[in-house]
Amino acid sequence: MEILKSYESVRIYGEIEVPGDKSISHRSVMLGAIAEGITKVDNFLDGEDCIRTVEAFRAMGVAIENQGNTLLIDGKGIEGLLEPVKPIYFGNSGTSARLMLGLLAGLPFSTFMYGDESLTYRPMSRVMKPLSEMGATFIGRSGGDYLPIALEGTSLTGITYPLPVKSAQVKSAILLAGLHAKGKTTVIEKSKTRDHTEKMLQAFGANIRVDGNTIEIDSSHPLKATNLFIPGDISSAAFLLTAAAIIPDSTLTIKNVGLNQTRTGILNILEKMGASLEFTNEQSIGGEPIGDITIHYRPLRAITIEGDMIPSLIDEIPIIALLATQAKGTTIIRDAEELRVKETDRIHAVVDVLSSLGATIEETNDGMIIKGKAKLHGGTVSSYNDHRIAMMAVVASLITENAVTIDDLSSIAISYPSFMKDLSKLLINN
Numbered sequence: 001m002e003i004l005k006s007y008e009s010v011r012i013y014g015e016i017e018v019p020g021d022k023s024i025s026h027r028s029v030m031l032g033a034i035a036e037g038i039t040k041v042d043n044f045l046d047g048e049d050c051i052r053t054v055e056a057f058r059a060m061g062v063a064i065e066n067q068g069n070t071l072l073i074d075g076k077g078i079e080g081l082l083e084p085v086k087p088i089y090f091g092n093s094g095t096s097a098r099l100m101l102g103l104l105a106g107l108p109f110s111t112f113m114y115g116d117e118s119l120t121y122r123p124m125s126r127v128m129k130p131l132s133e134m135g136a137t138f139i140g141r142s143g144g145d146y147l148p149i150a151l152e153g154t155s156l157t158g159i160t161y162p163l164p165v166k167s168a169q170v171k172s173a174i175l176l177a178g179l180h181a182k183g184k185t186t187v188i189e190k191s192k193t194r195d196h197t198e199k200m201l202q203a204f205g206a207n208i209r210v211d212g213n214t215i216e217i218d219s220s221h222p223l224k225a226t227n228l229f230i231p232g233d234i235s236s237a238a239f240l241l242t243a244a245a246i247i248p249d250s251t252l253t254i255k256n257v258g259l260n261q262t263r264t265g266i267l268n269i270l271e272k273m274g275a276s277l278e279f280t281n282e283q284s285i286g287g288e289p290i291g292d293i294t295i296h297y298r299p300l301r302a303i304t305i306e307g308d309m310i311p312s313l314i315d316e317i318p319i320i321a322l323l324a325t326q327a328k329g330t331t332i333i334r335d336a337e338e339l340r341v342k343e344t345d346r347i348h349a350v351v352d353v354l355s356s357l358g359a360t361i362e363e364t365n366d367g368m369i370i371k372g373k374a375k376l377h378g379g380t381v382s383s384y385n386d387h388r389i390a391m392m393a394v395v396a397s398l399i400t401e402n403a404v405t406i407d408d409l410s411s412i413a414i415s416y417p418s419f420m421k422d423l424s425k426l427l428i429n430n
């Protein structure tokens with residue numbers, strides 16, 4: 001149990017870098033491991049989820065050296081992967097499990113996979129359905145919807161697949177399967193989801209074409225090793241930006257953070273709500289936009305968040321809900337039913353935690369309705385063992401009248417191991 005003390009008068013001030021992007025870090029290991037040659041990855045996120053991906057490839061015979069936040073991956077090509085002798089454990093990581101189901105389904109060996117309590121109940125049929133259409137053979141709990149799943153490698157054939165869910169994990173799983181399937185694989189998205197897989201496949205030399213929301217790939221160009229720099233994770237930056245946006249007199253600069261437009265929904269929301277943002281040092285590294293963001297506190301107003309905006313801020317909704325408690329008016333979040341199948345049911349968890357702290361917030365089927373501006377009194381909450389809920393509660397504790405008591409903060413190590421230290425560096429007592 002942790003007690004997060006309340007503050008009399010505090011603000012956020014300073015300059016910081018957040019750790020590397022989780023989505024891009026996972027992909028760097030996956031593509032580096034199946035490319036030919038040594039791939040060097042700088043600013044790799046040493047969080048628990050990404051470590052699961054590293055360990056999975058080590059179990060398939062790939063040498064991966066970890067020097068601080070730099071990885072050296074000795075890729076021997078996709079044919080170089082060896083059958084793992086033990087079941088692969090994906091812990092809490094949906095990205096590892098879903099992308100690797102796609103990557104491994106067409107390899108000539110069997111793989112057994114499982115996860116922790118949370119991952120064991122996250123839907124996998126969204127990935128297994130298209131992979132079966134490509135020819136994948138597998139068996140899994142609940143007809144293959146849940147882990148544990150055993151894949152019996154077979155040769156795959158390309159398909160054309162309109163994505164029924166707005167999910168980058170499903171899109172990526174199909175593209176990774178398409179990398180070694182016969183013929184062409186085409187994925188068509190309804191709304192654009194994060195496109196790190198496409199960008200990184202291009203950097204590794206794959207034969208991939210992107211035309212609007214249609215992506216095509218085939219196996220004609222084997223991947224060649226490359227060097228990568230992982231931008232700071234905008235999803236981690238979101239917690240610090242929100243702290244600055246809700247505490248008067250705050251000014252914060254976050255350097256070298258990823259600014260890929262498929263991920264920056266949180267920045268559009270902050271601006272629409274009235275926060276002041278400045279962007280400097282913008283550049284592109286390995287196809288990924290990156291730059292520095294400075295935020296100044298300004299009074300906030302409520303907005304509606306819905307439709308195509310949702311995929312670009314899906315992981316930020318817990319912290320956006322806290323932001324909305326401090327905005328004048330009624331904020332409505334809808335079309336976000338995907339939150340129900342994350343590490344926990346994040347609609348329920350957010351509403352429970354924020355209402356326990358004193359917010360006026362109501363759960364809907366596909367989102368929530370938040371009335372601001374609310375005075376949060378503090379109280380006792382659960383992190384639901386979900387890193388994004390835990391970090392949201394920590395940021396909330398900066399503005400509560402009394403202390404916040406939370407069961408456990410260890411889940412924060414999934415995506416932002418240095419969060420508590422980074423936040424305390426930026427806290428200034430007035």
Ligand SMILES: O=C(O)C1=C[C@@H](OP(=O)(O)O)[C@@H](O)[C@H](O)C1
Pocket residue numbers: 022023024095166167168169170172194314315338
């Ligand atoms: O592809 C990725 O790296 C991710 C995609 C998103 O999931 P969905 O694809 O299920 O929306 C996101 O919530 C997750 O944190 C990471």
Ligand SMILES: C=C(OP(=O)(O)O)C(=O)O
Pocket residue numbers: 022049092093094095096315342343388415
């Ligand atoms: C949903 C998340 O990750 P994953 O799906 O990889 O578990 C997240 O990091 O918020």
